[in-house]
């Protein structure tokens with residue numbers, strides 16, 4: 001059932017893309033960087049400058065802000081969004097968190113990273129985005145989330161976010177997804193929290209996370225439904 005729903009969801013998401021690229025995605029894989037460069041380069045409809053898979057910042061701020069509040073020992077709190085794409089998550093945290101946050105968004109697509117850096121500088125208005133707290137920072141860097149060595153040292157982030165990135169990487173095979181998880185846990189502080197947002201059912205995702213995060217505690221919370229789809233927040237946490 002979960003696999004069926006996931007397939008339909010992916011099909012629906014790719015339907016618009018297929019129309020845009022006139023069938024050029026046949027046989028393409030969501031773990032392929034060139035495909036993502038094409039998807040991120042699509043013209044945006046309307047005036048919203050971000051594009052979110054699943055849902056945006058507003059839908060999960062009620063989950064994220066209390067976590068930031070809890071982890072205030074580190075100030076500013078370091079947050080990493082792996083596979084940030086052109087989502088509103090990093091920008092929402094930077095502009096709306098009342099707690100100081102140092103947010104880094106990484107994506108292997110240079111197109112996505114250029115788009116986000118342009119937004120940070122204010123896009124066409126040229127007015128740089130304002131932080132929700134004067135000590136907050138936001139950066140976007142091109143990096144492979146399966147090899148974060150060049151951009152992140154071990155135990156250096158208190159909050160890791162993955163919205164749809166495991167889902168995309170797993171399309172290329174589970175070993176890649178486990179490598180992504182292992183890198184996330186390497187850079188996460190032992191008291192920190194990794195959240196994977198996904199529509200994948202717990203009966204599929206939980207055994208994978210439990211296998212790949214031994215020594216960490218894995219829990220799941222149901223989110224939504226948003227636009228008729230139920231999502232999940234998978235939390236991988238160290239000792240609190």
Ligand SMILES: C[S@@+](CC[C@H](N)C(=O)[O-])C[C@H]1O[C@@H](n2cnc3c(N)ncnc32)[C@H](O)[C@@H]1O
Nearest residue numbers: 036052053083084085087107108144145163164
């Ligand atoms: C399903 S999209 C989600 C994007 C964004 N997190 C959101 O919620 O809208 C998956 C993202 O992961 C990125 N991605 C896939 N594999 C990656 C990798 N190995 N390293 C870094 N980014 C990757 C893609 O470029 C894409 O932006």
